[in-house]
Amino acid sequence: MKKRLFTPGPTTVPESVLLKMAEPIIHHRSAEYGELFAQINKGLKYLFQTENDVLTFTSSGTGAMEAAVVNLLSPGDRALVVRGGKFGERWAEICLAYGVQVEPLDVEWGYAVEPQQIAAKLQSIPEIKAVFTTHSETSTGVINDIETIGQIVKQHPALLVVDVITSIGTHRFLPDQWHIDVAVAGSQKGLMLPPGLAFASVSQKAWEAAESSKLPKYYWSFSAAKKSLAKNQNPYTPAVSLLVGLKKSLEIIQEEGLEKVWARHQRHARATRAAVRAMGLELFAKNPSNILTIVKIPEGIDGKLLLKTIGTKYGVTMAGGQAALAGKVVRISHMGYTDDFDILTAVAALERGLKDLGWHFELGSGVAAAQRVLTEENGREL
Secondary structure, eight states, rough: OOOOEEESSSOOHHHHHHHTTSSOOTTTTTTHHHHHHHHHHHHHHHHHHHSSSSEEEEHHHHHHHHHHHHHHOOOTTTEEEESSSSHHHHHHHHHHHHTTTTEEEEEOSOOOOOHHHHHHHHHOOEEEEEEESSEEEEEETTOOOHHHHHHHTSSSSSSSEOOTTTTTSSSOOOTTTTOEEEEEEEESTTTTTSSSSSEEEEEEHHHHHHHHHHOOSTTOOOOHHHHHHHTTTOOOOOOOOHHHHHHHHHHHHHHHHHHHHHHHHHHHHHHHHHHHHHOOBBBBBSOOOOOOEEEOOOOTTOOHHHHHHHHHHHHHOOOOOGGGGTEEEEEEEESOOOOHHHHHHHHHHHHHHHTTOOOOOOTHHHHHHOOOOOOOHHHHOO
C-alpha cells in the first residue's frame, strides 16, 4: 500500500532531497564541507528573511528553544510566556527548569493571544527580561499576530523570542521588520527534511543580552556557534547528511520563491477549510494557521478509530489531538512538500474514513469544495 503523510511534522521529504542525503558522506572539517555550510547559511538568511546570524544545531526544535533560554537569561530573571497550546507551555517548562521566573499569559486553546494583553503585562511588570511566544501553534492550529506583538515589545527593554518551528517557510515571517530578537526553527516541517536540525536567528540586541547571561550552557552556546559560523564550521560534529539535504531543500524553496511558497500554503489551507465546512464539520482554531487544519471530531465518531481507519485502510497518516484534545480532533497538515492533489487526497481520505464509521454527509462534498477553491485560486495566479 502506498503511504501518504499529512502530519504536522515530520512532513514528506522530496525525492530529490532523499537522493542527496543518500550520497556518500563527507568529512565535516573539510574545505568541501565549509563551502556547503557557507551556501546553507546564505540560504537560511533568505529563508528567515534576515540580515542577522542564523545558528544551526544538531537537535530537534526544542533544542533551539532551550538554547534561546540559556543564552539570554540568568537565574531569577522574569520572563513573560504566552501559553496558548502545548508548545507555548514548553517555553514555560524550559524556563522553570533553569530557574527563570515565569509570568504566564494563558490563552484558551483555539484562540490567538491578544497583543494588548502582552502590552499590559509589560507595563505592569517592567522587570520582564524576555517575552516567549509561538507564531504558529501546532497543537491548536492557531496563528498569532507576531508583527503587532513585535511593535509592542520593541518599546520595552525585553527581548522577543518566537517559536517559528512550523511557520518558517510556510507563513509570511519578517523578523527584522517585526523586531524579533530570536526566532527558533526546526528541519522537519516547512523545510521538508527529517527531524534533527534546529536553527536560531539572533539579533544584535539578543547578542548584547547573551554577554551578561549567567545560565549554564555548553552545547547550546550561541557564542561558540557564532565563532564557528565565522569559519563556515560547527563547534561540534554536525548531522552532515541532513545538512546536505538542507542545501537541496533551500534550493527548492528559492527556486519557487518565498512569496509563492507562502501563497501556496495559504491556498491549500483555504481549500482544506472549505472542504471541512462543506462536509458539515467544524474547525477548532478561531484564527487558523496556514500550515494545518484542525477538525473537530463529530459527535458519535471515535476519533482514535478514525485515524486508525484512515491509516490502515487507506495508507494516509494524519495526527490526533494533544493533551486535552486527544481523541477530539484530527490535525491535517498541508505544510512543506505538498501540491493541490495532495490536498484532494487528504480530504478524500477523511471523507472515506468518516463514511466507514457511519458519519452521514454527502460523499464527495469536501473534495468538490476543495477543488473549487484550488481551481479558482490557481486560475488567478496564472
